[in-house]
Structure formats: structure tokens, C-alpha cells
Amino acid sequence: MIRHLEVALFAIFGAIMVSLLIGRYGFDFHDLMSLSKALLAGQELTMKQHEILFVLIKIRLPRIVAAMLVGAGLAVSGGAYQAMFLNPLVSPGILGVLSGASFGAALGIVFFRSMIMTQVLAFCMGCAAVGLAILLSTLVRRSSLLVMLLGGMISAALFGSLTSLLKFLADPNKELPELVYWLMGSFARVNEETLLWIGLPIVGLIIYLSVQGKVANVLSMGDEEALSLGVAVKRTRLQIILAATLLSALTVILTGIVQWVGLVIPHIMRFVVGPDNRVLLPASAIGGAVFMLGTDAVVRSVSTAELPIGVFTSLVALPLFILSLYVNRRNWK
């Protein structure tokens, strides 16, 4: 456990350092060290150092924080979802949150043409889609988790087709490209204000989900067993599902739709630290943060143009996933 923590902190620190140094404005580790020396000693900064400081604080730091929050948020909510639905193949999108958010964003872009409305609608529609899924599952008396998953599929399909409809209606010169770009996910829109008012709830939810391992383990044994072990099953399960949903909806506000992280990172971390959610959930949060920083570093160094992060998450995640499957092939006999 201690060893895990050290590895995790080292990984995070390393990823942050690398991310700080990568980008179009060039400076190296040496510059960074002399800058921090100058700052600590209270010396007058040179012109170059002022520029570096500006790039670090105004451009790279918000982006790094956003990447970590989104990666950690999606991964930990994916891990929580997998435990709640007793199914390692479930991802945060399973109850329709991402489809709903896409539809909300499409509404915002096509009808309101405003950034704020796009973000607010994405968040609201994401939550509404999950609400619809849960509502559908209550149609069946004493329904099982499977019915909730079915509800999620229905809800996701509904909002998916509504989004397609809006794509069809959108002005192909202006709105459509913006919408398509938004749906691919990007850190380009991250700014300090959004980060400030959205960052805190995200951090709060990440921490909340990370410490649910004890009860998540029990809930992953199924309703009746968990009930007989003394957990108020319905309430607790719904609480965790709602927290995970809210968390993924909030990440959508920051970056748009980012696929795969929520499914693959908990999976990979399960190979590394084992299935015990007390370790797995915090490990997924850390793994997600490091993964997202790494992917963003790749994106920023590949091209000077702003490439959509959502495209690269799967391109980076899949080889990692295949590698972890290969390394653990004995467990899959």
C-alpha cells in the first residue's frame, strides 16, 4: 500500500513536470529551475523568465489541472460504475450521460450559439439522460440492475438520434464543424474561470468516490448479499451512481466528450493493483490523471495545431490496454 502511494506520487509528479515542459513555447528544465530559484530568492525576473512564467501560469497550468481533473474524474467514476453494476465492461457513459451531454451541447451550439449555454445544457442534458434511464428502470417493479442498464441503453439511443438530427439541421459551414469538434473533446476551451467554479466540485466528487471502496466492494457482491451484510443497498448504490454521473457530466463541461478513459483506466489499474476497490478507486483516479496528462503531452507535441483530445485518448489507451491484457494473459485462460 505504501509502495503504491509512492509510485503514484512519483508518476503524478513526473507527468506534471513533463507536461509543463512540453509545448510550442520552448524552454527546458534548466530554465524552469533558474526561474524557480529566482522566484524563491525574490530576484528581478528577466524578460524571458516573465514570458515563461506567463506561459506556465496562464496557459499550461490550467490545461494541466483540467487534464488531471478530467482524467481522474472519468476513471474513478468508471471504476465506481463497474463496481455498482457488477460488471467490468461498464463505462461512465452506460446510463446515457455522455449521449445526453452531446445532445445538450448540440442544442447550445445550434440554437443558442453561446459557450455558456452549451456548457450548461450539456451538463443538464447529461443528468437528464441518466434521470430518464433510472425512471425507465422503475417501470419494472422490484427491478434489477440489468433493467437500469437497459434503461441507459434506451436513453443513450434516444439522445444519440436527437443529436444526429441536430447535426443534420446544423449549418454545415459554421455550426456543424463546431459541434463535431466539441463532440471529439478538447482542452482548448479550458480557461481559469471555468476551472475555478467547476474544479472544486470535481475534486470533491473524486475524493468522495475514491474513499467508497469499502462499501463498493460489498455492493459489488449483489443486492441481497450486500443487504444481508448490513448495507442500505438501494440508497447507497444510487448515491454512488449519482455521484459518478455528476462527476462525468462535470468533466463534459470542461472538455466535451472524452471516450474510453472511464472504461479502460479502471481495467488497467485492476491488473496493476488488484480488484479491491479500496485501492482500485483511488488508483484509478491517479492513473486517469497521469494517463490524461500523458495523452495531452502527446497531442501537444505531435502537432502545432490544436488536436482533439478525445480522438487521442482511444489511440493511446488501446495499445496500453492490449499491453496490459498481454502481460496478464495467464489470468484469462
Place this chain on the structure above:
Amino acid sequence: MIQVSQLSFAYSKKHPVLRNLNFIIEPGEIINILGPNGCGKSTLLRAILGFLPLLPGQVHINGHDVVSLRPQRLARLLSYVPQMHNTPFNYQVLDVVLMGRVFSGPWYKYTREDHDIARDALHRVRLLDLASRPYQHLSGGQRQLVLIARALAQGADYFIMDEPVTGLDYSNQFYLLETIRELSAQGGAQKTGKLIFILTTHHPEHALFLGGRALLIQKGQLLADGPVEAVVTAQGICDLYGIKPQFLDKIINSYGKQYGMAC
């Protein structure tokens, strides 16, 4: 004491599963519940465990109504050893046993005391050596013992087991029954009171092996209730399962008459 009074239950209105059951379970007993498939054995266990939407007043445990009892309190009185279950996550054996302590201590972690209790429970079913092995890599019999250890760690007096020997090989079946008999004689982990096992079985000879009391259930009603030797007789078995005495004779003869039953 578990008091079942006028317990009736139906999943759908037309087909009642349990009809007006009345009985009392006293401390220190082993209760064997026998009956044909679909007679309501499992439903009865689920009713006692508080899984079913019952009317208030039908099942009391130590004077508390199971319907109104919070899960946390109920878990301290009753523990449940399920039949084979299928979680896709391959937890370590010790982590599975620790789940029996989920209601105690702080909500985010297990205390040192919880760990001690879990290890002690594993020790009592002689599986402490396997504490750090993945649960799903164990054999069926060992898994059942791990679930019993988890129930022991829970610290409740009443153990409810749904067909505990299902899927176990011949020797493991009797090893498990022997463990139940031992634990029942030893008493609870923390309390001085004796453990009470309430289990369903399809094997009359297992009931005879365990001893204690037997409830024979047919079509949701109590057919017979009493000491195993008095109830699980050739006549009782023939009545319960609706088989002809000649047929039972044939079965028993093929077993070499070692169960001492003859029509």
C-alpha cells in the same frame, strides 16, 4: 429467538408461495428445512432475511420486526451464507471475509479489530493459510467455507444458509456439515450464546447427520415440525415428496441401508 407468525407471501396474487406459517426458533438449534422444489424453502429464508416486502408483524427476531429493522442492525442479528454467487471481481479471501465487518467502524476503512476478527473467523474454518489467495481460485467447498467465515465475522447468532452443499463433492459435503456441527457446538465468535443454523437441504440424510430440528414444507405450508429423528422418517419423506414407499425402499437399498430408513 426468531418468531414467524402467520407468514404468507406471494410473488403474484394468484400463486401464493407461503401460506400461514407459524413457528418459533429458539437459540441453540440447528433447523433443517426440507421440501420439494418450489415448495417455498428459499422464499421462507428470504422472508426471514428481510429481502421480501412482507407485512409488518410476520417475522420477529429477538423481538424486532424484520420489516422495520435497519440493515445495519439486522446484520448483527442474522448472517446469510448464499449459494454460489457470481461477482466478476476476484477479491482476496481476506477481503471477502472482511465484508462481514462492513457495518462496524468508520465508513471508509476496516479497523485492526476488524482484521483480527476476520482472521480469527478464517482460522475457525481452517482456511487462514488461504487468506491472501484470490477467492475465485478456490474450490467450491473452500468458497462455501469462506462465506461461512464471513458470516462468523459478522458476529450474528443466526446463520441462514440456502442449500449450502449444492455443487460440492461427496466428501466436501460432509466436511461442510461437520464444520456446521462443530461451530454450532462451539458457539458464537464474540458472544457466549450459541450459533443457530437455519439451512435448507435436499438431502434427508444430511438432516439426519446434522441432527437438531426439521421443518418439512410442502406447497408453502408446514407439513411437519419436530426433532429430526422424529420427523425425517421413511413415512415423513414419502409424504413430503409424494413418492411411493416401494420407490424409497429401492433408493435406500441402493445406498446399502446405512441411513437406517425403511418403509
